[in-house]
Amino acid sequence: xxxxxxxxxxxxxxxxxxxxxxxxxxxxxxxxxxxxxxxxxxxxxxxxxxxxxxxxxxxxxxxxxxxxxxxxxxxxxxxxxxxxxxxxxxxxxxxxxxxxxxxxxxxxxxxxxxxxxxxxxxxxxxxxxxxxxxxxxxxxxxxxxxxxxxxxxxxxxxxxxxxxxxxxxxxxxxxxxxxxxxxxxxxxxxxxxxxxxxxxxxxxxxxxxxxxxxxxxxxxxxxxxxxxxxxxxxxxxxxxxxxxxxxxxxxxxxxxxxxxxxxxxxxxxxxxxxxxxxxxxxxxxxxxxx
Amino acid sequence: xxxxxxxxxxxxxxxxxxxxxxxxxxxxxxxxxxxxxxxxxxxxxxxxxxxxxxxxxxxxxxxxxxxxxxxxxxxxxxxxxxxxxxxxxxxxxxxxxxxxxxxxxxxxxxxxxxxxxxxxxxxxxxxxxxxxxxxxxxxxxxxxxxxxxxxxxxxxxxxxxxxxxxxxxxxxxxxxxxxxxxxxxxxxxxxxxxxxxxxxxxxxxxxxxxxxxxxxxxxxxxxxxxxxxxxxxxxxxxxxxxxxxxxxxxxxxxxxxxxxxxxxxxxxxxxxxxxxxxxxxxxxxxxxxx
Numbered sequence: 001x002x003x004x005x006x007x008x009x010x011x012x013x014x015x016x017x018x019x020x021x022x023x024x025x026x027x028x029x030x031x032x033x034x035x036x037x038x039x040x041x042x043x044x045x046x047x048x049x050x051x052x053x054x055x056x057x058x059x060x061x062x063x064x065x066x067x068x069x070x071x072x073x074x075x076x077x078x079x080x081x082x083x084x085x086x087x088x089x090x091x092x093x094x095x096x097x098x099x100x101x102x103x104x105x106x107x108x109x110x111x112x113x114x115x116x117x118x119x120x121x122x123x124x125x126x127x128x129x130x131x132x133x134x135x136x137x138x139x140x141x142x143x144x145x146x147x148x149x150x151x152x153x154x155x156x157x158x159x160x161x162x163x164x165x166x167x168x169x170x171x172x173x174x175x176x177x178x179x180x181x182x183x184x185x186x187x188x189x190x191x192x193x194x195x196x197x198x199x200x201x202x203x204x205x206x207x208x209x210x211x212x213x214x215x216x217x218x219x220x221x222x223x224x225x226x227x228x229x230x231x232x233x234x235x236x237x238x239x240x241x242x243x244x245x246x247x248x249x250x251x252x253x254x255x256x257x258x259x260x261x262x263x264x265x266x267x268x269x270x271x272x273x274x275x276x277x278x279x280x281x282x283x284x285x286x287x288x289x290x
Numbered sequence: 291x292x293x294x295x296x297x298x299x300x301x302x303x304x305x306x307x308x309x310x311x312x313x314x315x316x317x318x319x320x321x322x323x324x325x326x327x328x329x330x331x332x333x334x335x336x337x338x339x340x341x342x343x344x345x346x347x348x349x350x351x352x353x354x355x356x357x358x359x360x361x362x363x364x365x366x367x368x369x370x371x372x373x374x375x376x377x378x379x380x381x382x383x384x385x386x387x388x389x390x391x392x393x394x395x396x397x398x399x400x401x402x403x404x405x406x407x408x409x410x411x412x413x414x415x416x417x418x419x420x421x422x423x424x425x426x427x428x429x430x431x432x433x434x435x436x437x438x439x440x441x442x443x444x445x446x447x448x449x450x451x452x453x454x455x456x457x458x459x460x461x462x463x464x465x466x467x468x469x470x471x472x473x474x475x476x477x478x479x480x481x482x483x484x485x486x487x488x489x490x491x492x493x494x495x496x497x498x499x500x501x502x503x504x505x506x507x508x509x510x511x512x513x514x515x516x517x518x519x520x521x522x523x524x525x526x527x528x529x530x531x532x533x534x535x536x537x538x539x540x541x542x543x544x545x546x547x548x549x550x551x552x553x554x555x556x557x558x559x560x561x562x563x564x565x566x567x568x569x570x571x572x573x574x575x576x577x578x579x580x
Contacts, residue, residue, distance in 0.1 A: 171570060270575075
């Protein structure tokens with residue numbers, strides 16, 4: 001007898017340039033739509049409570065950060081997750097005493113908070129000045145055992161790192177999710193990163209024999225346009241669902257996690273890994289000092 | 291002043307079902323063609339001396355293995371590399387006392403043997419019974435400082451592993467090359483791995499901001515058809531050159547390694563890596579025993 005365990009995932013894509021209340025209402029509406037279409041795991045974009053403030057380096061924006069334990073947005077979505085019976089990773093700007101992080105609160109389908117992941121890889125450059133705000137995360141990479149599969153979540157810049165994807169898989173992840181805020185490069189108008197952005201995550205899907213879900217925002221905020229292109233791909237890297245550069249909505253896709261586990265074993269990638277040779281990965285430049 | 295260092299790379303794609311002499315002559319001819327088109331780094335396919343014998347598990351095939359130091363094929367190509375002034379990684383079946391490896395001898399443009407890389411990841415399954423022949427390599431991943439750039443070479447199954455690509459980059463590689471023998475799956479005729487095969491290497495290109503060159507064989511050997519699709523992609527994963535599934539020939543592409551180094555620094559991926567969080571990569575399943 002061949003086991004089957006089907007989980008339906010969704011990504012939300014929308015503009016998020018409004019107030020916190022407007023953005024939360026908009027995301028709630030999309031979560032409800034996705035759930036109505038059968039989704040059990042629903043991914044909103046990164047830092048969806050507001051405009052992507054990291055284009056500026058302004059001290060005043062630190063006041064938007066909230067602790068995990070006193071966070072009305074997380075409370076609202078916890079209630080929604082419970083009501084709809086869906087898993088929702090909530091991306092938010094976290095204040096933890098004097099440290100600030102770009103974090104995800106993982107909400108199970110019961111509404112329970114499973115815990116916290118803090119973005120490990122922090123970008124910095126024109127339009128994406130995240131090192132001004134966020135301390136690099138200290139949680140390590142996490143695979144969450146939810147009611148709808150074991151789920152790994154990386155946050156935006158994390159998505160470019162094979163180490164992040166592989167680490168979540170080694171912890172047991174069955175689906176990889178990436179909330180994102182990416183678009184134009186104000187300092188380099190000719191640079192369109194949309195294709196590389198999709199390709200590197202498609203590479204993770206193939207290398208780990210796992211579906212990948214990416215949710216990005218759309219719309220123009222001041223001089224920056226977010227390019228959407230949210231997608232869901234299968235374990236071969238086939239894009240099964242994708243939204244356009246200006247398209248608001250949700251994409252929904254079902255996967256059989258048991259069938260994926262069989263295929264993952266059959267491919268043999270995890271059988272043939274060579275941890276004894278991977279010491280260079282624990283260095284920044286191939287050499288260890290001291 | 292902006293520095294520039296242009297290197298032209300090539301991949302060879304051809305059938306290799308004949309005798310050793312026929313195959314070597316065929317590859318020599320393609321090396322000469324590629325060099326005439328300006329190539330300075332020329333990649334033949336994996337184990338090009340003969341048919342892909344690993345489809346069977348037969349003791350008699352061990353007699354084809356040769357030591358690095360007493361190897362007429364390597365001697366022939368060393369002379370060719372010197373004459374044409376080109377770098378050639380030579381894939382061969384290596385006998386080292388009682389151990390056998392799937393290896394690459396790296397020949398610099400002077401004809402000098404720079405050293406040896408032994409395939410680290412060994413596949414095993416119907417049609418690809420490599421674990422019967424090859425001991426998993428013990429050399430670790432290598433970036434070779436050649437006359438035409440610092441070059442990393444992974445061998446076939448290695449190409450599915452982000453750890454291999456990243457390790458070569460951390461050692462300083464500026465180009466990643468993958469000699470290959472891949473095609474149909476005799477036990478699973480409906481499975482076509484061509485797209486995932488390209489996509490995972492395209493993922494390495496993006497994640498490491500580096501061009502990737504893959505050279506595969508074509509043609510049918512007994513019940514197995516090799517699908518070619520050799521390609522060269524840039525640091526964004528754009529396929530700049532590609533051969534068809536049945537097309538014999540060479541593809542040639544120039545890259546400015548200094549410009550790539552600037553773009554690699556600008557992207558910031560190597561700046562933002564978190565080796566302190568990558569311990570799980572040194573495990574097989576997220577846990578350390580003992």
